[in-house]
Amino acid sequence: MADRHDTASVYGFQTLESDAHEDNAAIPTECALAISYNQINYAVMMVSPNDLQDFVTGFSLTQGIIDAPEQFRSITITLEQQQGTAEIELSARAQFQLTKQQRQMAGSSGCGICGVDALESALPELAVLPPTAIPAYTAFNQLRDRIRDFQHALHSSGAQHAAFFILNDGTITHCREDIGRHNAMDKLIGALVRKKADLQSGFMVLTSRCGLELVQKAIRAGISTLVTLSAPTTLAVEWARRYQLNLIHVPHHNAPRIYHRSDIPG
Numbered sequence: 001m002a003d004r005h006d007t008a009s010v011y012g013f014q015t016l017e018s019d020a021h022e023d024n025a026a027i028p029t030e031c032a033l034a035i036s037y038n039q040i041n042y043a044v045m046m047v048s049p050n051d052l053q054d055f056v057t058g059f060s061l062t063q064g065i066i067d068a069p070e071q072f073r074s075i076t077i078t079l080e081q082q083q084g085t086a087e088i089e090l091s092a093r094a095q096f097q098l099t100k101q102q103r104q105m106a107g108s109s110g111c112g113i114c115g116v117d118a119l120e121s122a123l124p125e126l127a128v129l130p131p132t133a134i135p136a137y138t139a140f141n142q143l144r145d146r147i148r149d150f151q152h153a154l155h156s157s158g159a160q161h162a163a164f165f166i167l168n169d170g171t172i173t174h175c176r177e178d179i180g181r182h183n184a185m186d187k188l189i190g191a192l193v194r195k196k197a198d199l200q201s202g203f204m205v206l207t208s209r210c211g212l213e214l215v216q217k218a219i220r221a222g223i224s225t226l227v228t229l230s231a232p233t234t235l236a237v238e239w240a241r242r243y244q245l246n247l248i249h250v251p252h253h254n255a256p257r258i259y260h261r262s263d264i265p266g
Contacts, residue, residue, distance in 0.1 A: 035086045037098050048178040051187045052077050056086045058190030062217040066094045129244040131262040132224035139170040140256050150175035163188035167202040181208035189221045210236045219243045
């Protein structure tokens, strides 16, 4: 199984200016990963070729294929140059859930619900989260500066989204990066559930904007508080309120904005 590969490669470029010169820069690596369940082709996702075991686990969970990693019988990941495969064997229960979906999905790093051919698939009914208190204000002190220290792929090549798990006291415990914001989130969710982390002990932070599909992933994973560095969409806020997800936006120069808190009715 191949789970970690270089996330950046060095390429030459020429500047566009009057005194043009040549130089080199590291740019992020991207590959096509074909995902199949019990020999049924399900999706092709464009991903960064690192932490793929975490990605496959989180993707399977947030797509509703599995309820827990124990429903995997095996995961075989192979990766060569720009393409790879993730061949997953499921338990009978998970196979039944997969069969119910009865759809093929073409994925990309830019959209988490590409290829959904029915509105009921894009807007599913989910389980309502239990009310949870929001983290203390001190957990957000210098948040943007603190998380940058964990973004190794961003420092080496740029063009990377990141997802973090932060304990309620402000301690950063996990970071996952990817060219796709959905992929970074799936990798983090996969890492947390594989380690059986207590999801109620902290909150998730995403460096991206917050669209509906990211809110859906958080709810499916059982994460009670989602924090993003860019503003949420209207639909993201409405679903956070419907399913009792704490939703917080941290602007560049202003105090955190709570769009929904589940511990206060109304």
